[in-house]
Amino acid sequence: MASNLPAPEGTEIQEPPTAGAWGEWNPTEDSVRPVRGKHRVARQRGGLARSSTVLGVGVIAAVGAGGIATAQDRPQVAISMPSMPDLPDMPDLPTMTQVLDGDFSGGHGSADDTRHTGAQAGIIPQQAGRGADAGEVLRNRILQQAESQQDAAGAKALADAAQAAQTAAAQEAKAEVDAAQKAADDAKAAAEAQAAAEAKAAEEAAAAKAEQERVAKSAGSYSLPTSAYTLTSHYGVAGSMWSSGYHTGLDFAAPTGTPVKAVAAGKITSAGWSGAYGYRIVLELEDGTEVWYCHLSSMSVTSGSVGAGDTIGRVGATGNVTGPHLHLEVRKGGSTVDPLAWLTSKGLNV
Structure with missing residues (x-):
């Protein structure tokens, strides 16, 4: 074994x-x-x-x-x-x-x-x-x-x-960057739009303030309605040439195109063609007095507020006239008064 x-x-x-x-x-x-x-x-x-x-x-x-x-x-x-x-x-x-x-x-x-x-x-x-x-x-x-x-x-x-x-983190980071960029662009656009709106509002406010200052400055002061003129027809002269039978205003004869100015600060309530008066502008003063400018060849301002001395039209010969002149009427409570006496009462040397 x-x-x-x-x-x-x-x-x-x-x-x-x-x-x-x-x-x-x-x-x-x-x-x-x-x-x-x-x-x-x-x-x-x-x-x-x-x-x-x-x-x-x-x-x-x-x-x-x-x-x-x-x-x-x-x-x-x-x-x-x-x-x-x-x-x-x-x-x-x-x-x-x-x-x-x-x-x-x-x-x-x-x-x-x-x-x-x-x-x-x-x-x-x-x-x-x-x-x-x-x-x-x-x-x-x-x-x-x-x-x-x-x-x-x-x-x-x-x-x-x-x-x-x-990769996912990079994509997420890119999405966040894009979103942040879009948000920044939107915010920038909104800020620019707001700034433009504010600038426009400020400009409008400045213009309104300037207008108020101009009107306030002219308030209480008066100006002759035109320059280089000649008085030809006075208030109240009788004659068949006028429908009422007498002259209701004061005529300032001057060449066609001579500037026509507001006699005081007020608001234009009417401007346009008025039959025998030709082209007419109605200026309402702060006390309610109306001043009519008739037979104008052109109208520079047809509405809104104006100050004393502002040009509102030009001398002409429209309507029922014999030559170029400014027909000036002064009305209180719907009735005419003597323009010469009224202008003199305001301290003007007519």
Whole structure:
């Protein structure tokens, strides 16, 4: 019966030669080492190969098989074997699947029995771990490769996620910048529109204020209705030329186109053609007095407020006239008064 002990450390195991390569193989007492203790292989947990015992058993079995095959062709030689004590039953050897799975119990006994048996059989931990080292290296290498691939896939996923996040952040930032720019443009346009409206309002207010100042300045002051004139017909002169039988105004003879001015501040209430009066402008003063400007060749102002001395028309010869002149009438409460006396009462030297 061949021993299943591994070769001592440092001893190289030689494969048996084939038949005919060398002489008869005769084991002796020196070549056969008695086996002590139980022949159980220690079971180690957590590795692809737990012990080198299985490897030793396989090697010894192969060597024994080779020797037996060679010895069959040789004459039998008597071998003296030392007496050996009775050995307990050996457990079944593990299958290849059990070896790959790391289960070396062989189907019998517990892991503790296996470790105990290995210790009794003289298998030291260093020897038992040699087979496991190679399996562990292979296993660790496979695990490291799988982890490396997994890490690479995870790193790629993280990089893709980071790139997507960066792209999304850039798009969001661009949208925010565009929105801020649009808001700034809208605010600028609104500010410009408001500034233009305020400027226009200020201009209108300034113009209104200037007009008020001008009217206020002219209020209380009076001006002659025209210049470079000659008085030709006075108020109250009788004649058939007038429908009322007498002259109701004061005539200022002057060349056509001579400026006609407002005698005082007031409001123009009427301007246009008026039959025998020709083109006429009616100026109403603040006290209700009306001043009529008749026979005008043109009218410069036809509505609104005017101040004393403002040009409102030009001397002409429209209507029932014998020559170009300004017919000036002054009316109070619907009745005519002497224009010369009225202008003189206002401090004017007619």
